[in-house]
Amino acid sequence: MKKVSNYIVPLLFLFFLASCEKVVDVKVKGAEKKYVVEGVLTNETGKCEVKISQTLNLDDDNTFNGVSGAQVTITDDKGVVSTLLESAPGIYRNNLAGKPGTTYTMEVHISGNKFTAQSTMPNPVAIDSLYISSMDMMGDKTLMPNIVFRDPAEKGNAYRFIQYLNGKKSTDIFVQNDVLSNGRLNTTTLFQHDNDLKKGDSVGVDMLCIDNNVYKYWFSLYQGATGEEDSASPANPETNIKGGALGYFSAHTVSRKAVTVN
């Protein structure tokens, strides 16, 4: 249904031109600090990373405030334990590369807290092609990247797309599952919210094959916690971490492609 709002919202705003925007001063009650754990394990070597931080006050700088001194391990379903070591404050790394089909358990111990999460690395799906198309939207020609891939025959696949524009990672969230498109040749268009693609730009896309709990995390983050949506009820995303931390743990595969706009 997000696809629908991609069209309706600009059309309505065109119609009701009177809409106006203003920065306002809002005082919010603070909250107790909460741990944030973002655990990532991919099928590539050297990309296993767990970031641990704490929540910030709303008027703080948007800076990652890593928390040091945690014990972080990732264990596979055969009981093989890999320990992640702190490489920078709050950033814990290991050279572990995950194997598709394996369920991994992340365990974090910090200041008496224990956070655990499980994620199963799906089988990899590769991007067949990436191309740029143009679409007329309200008088503007908008350029958008399209990713073509074949969804596997079995149900239950989910994807997350990360877009890079001239090497810079975009903050737009693109997730998709195969409920409506199982087993088909998929073309996914990445609708641009803030970016304006121009000739000569290089566009890169990472396609992550994620498990369904991670899909749910990103889907609910997109729906409710980015501060942008007109959702009637913003809320924290649905995490797969047990023990009371924000964040997620995702074991996923990665497929990449890049293209230059011409």
Next chain:
Amino acid sequence: MSHCLKVIKAWAVVFFAVMLFSQHGFAQGRFTISGTITSGRTGEKLMAVSIRVAGTSIATASNEYGFYALSLPAGKHHIEFSAVGSKTFSLDINLQRNTVQDISMQSEEKQLQDVVVMARRGGRNISSPQMGVERLQIAEIKNIPVLFGERDVLKTIQLLPGIKPAAEGGSGFYVRGGAADQNLILLDEAPVYNASHLMGFFSTFNSDAIKDVTVYKGGMPAQYGGRLSSVLDIKMNEGNNQDYAVSGGIGLISSKVNVEGPVQQGKSSFLLSGRRTYADMFLKLSPDSSINRNKLYFYDLNAKINYKLSKRDHLYLSGYFGRDVLGVQNKFGIDWGNGTGTLRWNHIFSSKLFANTSLIFSNYNYNIKVRNEADDFTIFSQIRDWNIKQDYQWYLSNRSSFRFGFNSIYHAIRPGEVRASDASSIADFYLQKRYSWENAAFFSHSWKASEKLNFTYGVRLTSFSVLGAGDYYSVDEDGNVTDTTHYQRGAFVKTYINPEPRVAASYKLNDRSSIKASYVRNVQNLHLISNSTTSNPSDKWVASSNIIKPEISDQVSVGYYRDFADNKYEFTLEAYYKDMQNQIDYRNGADIYTNDAIESQLLFGKGRAYGAEWLLKKREGRFTGWLSYTLSKTERLIDGINNNQWYNARQDRTHDIAVVGSYQLNKKWTVSANWVFSTGNAVTYPAGKYILDGRPVFYYTERNGYRLPSYHRLDLGATRQLKQKGRFSSELSFSLYNAYGRENPFTVNFREKEDNPQKTEAVQYALFKYVPSIAYSFKF
């Protein structure tokens, strides 16, 4: 099948009990005068005409089909009939037998310009136990300034106490803490499932086609049921059976035309009314093909025919069809709309027994078409009702009247069907069709216990049966499906039976004031699942199921009513407390569009609402208008939301004020203004933030813990009568919405500061600042 028989049997017992009870004796030496009251000018039936017998306290009112009945002792009587906009009609009669006396009331409204007087002569019915009700006639709302100059009953009722707009400029509304889907909106008895056009900025009710609007906020009469918080009963015009008439209007946003006239003089008539908006005509002016090929419009068609079969029988056939069409070139399109049809048969059995049978059809659906790079598909969804309603009104005596009947509705819901071309990324996809059967028997007795004390009491007994075919699920507390059971076509999956008591009493303190109290239970079996702040055509209706239980509300209310200054002013004070069970909300991260087991995406809980409402109204004179104030509280408690604590519902607005006034300067000019103030919506703001995947993400600790800034707005209007030529009269209306340009926040969002992405800023969006409009209307 035995289950089905049981349900039918239960109804039969109730029905015969009611009939049996109706058989007991008639008073001696009294006769009944009865008949139908019509407008002399148009021949349309007049409802709620006040009928008083001079020198006695005997009074009654015509019903919604213009029928009245009075039992009087034999002898001479002087009876006065009075109604809004009509000259009082006096009847002297020497009653020696049961008499049928049809009444034709002469209109006071000579021309368009003279619609200022809107008094119910002799004041309102302070002795009736009915409370929580407001009735508006289109003439009354004519001068109220509105957004885009488009008169709209749904927007006007939001100026009444206890009724609040769901969103700025929108037609969605909340009544006494209820959600937008808890209003039963009836157009000629047919439920309208989506009463809004263009994301809610307009309602589906073309004011030219409408005669009368009654809204019940509490104490709903037993013949109504199916929604928790209100009943909005909208009656379409019948059409003039005396003469042909054409009226119409041209506005910035829409044009409309209305044709009516006799089919057979004095016996039958027709009405055809159409409206179309043309916002997209402006788009067509653009030379750019990516703009001029967009579509954005809606239209409404109302049609009605009525036919007098005999002195005792009258048939009415009415229909509505409306559609919104929105399209971005040929890449994307959505259209949605309602269709309703009502066939009614009024039959007068005797001077004391009036019956109406209605066959009602109601349909809402939407189509979405997407054709772009990757996709070529359509999405279709529909809710459709077949409905039969039988309603008897029995005027036993002047102290006692009964109303009873039954209602049976078959609901068929198609929650979502995707059809895609082979080349599409997505495949065909069908959510299961859902079927249900809703039955109700109702009975109520209005009893004048003494000169001062009146009662209306009754019960509505409803059953709701969830029918196969289909899969039904068991869901654990985390929303996972644990079991699936398949039911055959027509099988009863689950039946909910609920008695809904309806009790009201009034006590007349003196000729000008009274106090009233009521208790009402309402049950709702169709629920709208919506997470959006605006009305969305793809909001989803779901029926009660094995897991989704009927929503139940219990409301008690008390009130004080007083008329002042020769009934020119009326004052109302009502207070209510409402308890709501089985309320529904989304699970976080819910996906309601691709899930057959919709229950796995929902959370359940309860609600409570209480408040007090003040209304001071001036109905007569050159200046008319009202002052309304509501003080209220609305809370929810849903398992899994706000740490399982009570929280303010979005529609909780502590203070709500409306001042509405209209003044006739002279024959040519009428000016009007309204001012509204309300506490800002309860909204959720973040308590903090954190960095995730290189971007700030907001951290929430509570639901609706903050308030948007207060909302206030002034609207101005003026109407100028133009020169009249023969039968042709016309007028120009000007309006200015949000006259002092208050930027009322629609939403407040949080984002990174543009010039300093290290910092977070809050941004408010306001929708309408100074919206002027002009409209021309005519009549001949």
